[in-house]
Amino acid sequence: MTTAVVRALGALAHEAAHARTGPRCACPAPAVLADRADGTVVRCGSVVAKAHAAGTDTVALSARLALAAGPGLADVLLGPLPVPPTGDLAGRGAASPYLTELLGRPVTLWPYGEPVDPGDPDEAPWEATAVLLARLHRTGIGHAVPGQPPGPPAVPAMRPPVMDIPAAPVMDVPAAPAMRGPAKAALAVARMRAARPGEPVTAPVLAAWSGLPPWARDETPAPAHRVRALCHGDLHLGQLVRHPAPHGPWLLIDVDDTGAGDPAWDLARPAAWYAAGLLPPEVWFRFLAAYRTAGGPAVRADGDPWPELDVAARALTVQTAALALAKSAAEDRAPDEVEQVMIDACARIAALPPELTAEHSS
Structure with missing residues (x-):
């Protein structure tokens, strides 16, 4: 209708x-x-x-x-x-x-703009996505962004010094509020609790949620040392189109959540999918390499990226699983195969020894 x-x-x-x-x-x-x-x-x-x-x-x-x-x-x-x-x-x-x-x-x-073809996952533009994110994250944030202190943009240079990367622009973003990844995760958990009050199926999701540091649950401010950048705020493959259609360059769409924030949350979805087994390792490593080559500041220039990504990836896993349980309850059905993978990933996260996650939680 x-x-x-x-x-x-x-x-x-x-x-x-x-x-x-x-x-x-x-x-x-x-x-x-x-x-x-x-x-x-x-x-x-x-x-x-x-x-x-x-x-x-x-x-x-x-x-x-x-x-x-x-x-x-x-x-x-x-x-x-x-x-x-x-x-x-x-x-x-x-x-x-x-x-x-x-x-x-x-x-x-x-x-x-021409969207990503959901029927051809092998052609998904992961490398192009990584480059677009790196360019966005490298845009210096002027002091007009609420919560951003006056002075030089607080975006550490973490890119490889040997790369010939053009200088990033510095832009004021008047009245654009901070992108809040933790708040979105907290909202998803609240929706799950309301949709399935006290149901055992929510236990692994809540256990993984409780293992996150308070700042990732939107209970306290993020640590001051976390990188701050201009972020998309809701990154997934549905947020890319070719323009002009159908063969133009890839561009990001949907700026509803764009603002200042921790760029690790923009990388959280592919990182979580990789950790859960939904994104093949070779695709993840291509994505990560493209982001680093383009000078993205969310992770260190080489070596293990998980000290920067672990908390955001765990929180995104919880967010995805919580929304899956809320949606499946509203539709009176069992979680589908992909949704169940993320719920099971929460169970594995909850079972991790605290010492394995503590070093990444600050």
Whole structure:
């Protein structure tokens, strides 16, 4: 059943597509790419319209849109499109030329990009992803980011000194809040507890959760020595597209969680998948090598990366397993095969001797 939000997004995307391609209409019917409470996405021709979650902080979103639209990260982030200032939409995007509101939800427009083919995992662009992350993480954060002290950007240079890597730009990110990986993990655990109160199946997930340091559970601030960088905040292969479609360079999409934070959390998903056995070792090592070669600051230049990645990877494993249990409870089904792998990984994490994880927890 087509919802009012989907119809409104289709009409907006159609209007924007015509503003870009001229008045002759050869558009196919709008296609729904996603329809969830946290994001409804509709495509019409060359334009994609996205309704963000109700209650989204539009001041922060406006800052993130300005970041993506600027020239400094044009080779990393897909930039938004201006909202057409016509008809019913005139004046609604006053806070940002890239933001409007439909049916109580903030709405943005984007050029269509060709996504990763889920049916061809061998062609997944892991190396390209690593390079994009490294470029993003190497962007120096100016003091306009809340929580970032005045002065030089606090992003340690951990890249190999022998590499010929261009100097990273320094950018102010006005009003863009910090990316909070621990907060997202804590929210996932809370959702699991609410969906499955006291159920034995949650025990390994909660045990792995309790073994994390307090800062990774969003209970205390992160240690001051952790690297701080401009982060994507929700990295997975669904966040990459080729633009211009279908053969342009890979770019990152979805800046809803972009902000200052610990870049290890952007690497946490592939690291967790590797540790759980979902990502083949050869793919993980290619990803890690590409990130290091591009000067990514999240891990040391060579040697064992786990001192930097261990906590974030464990937390992401818990987050994924907790969301899987919450979702499967809501759908009245058992966890699927991949979900069960992450739940089982939590059991293995919980069984680790404390001394094996203590050195990575600070």
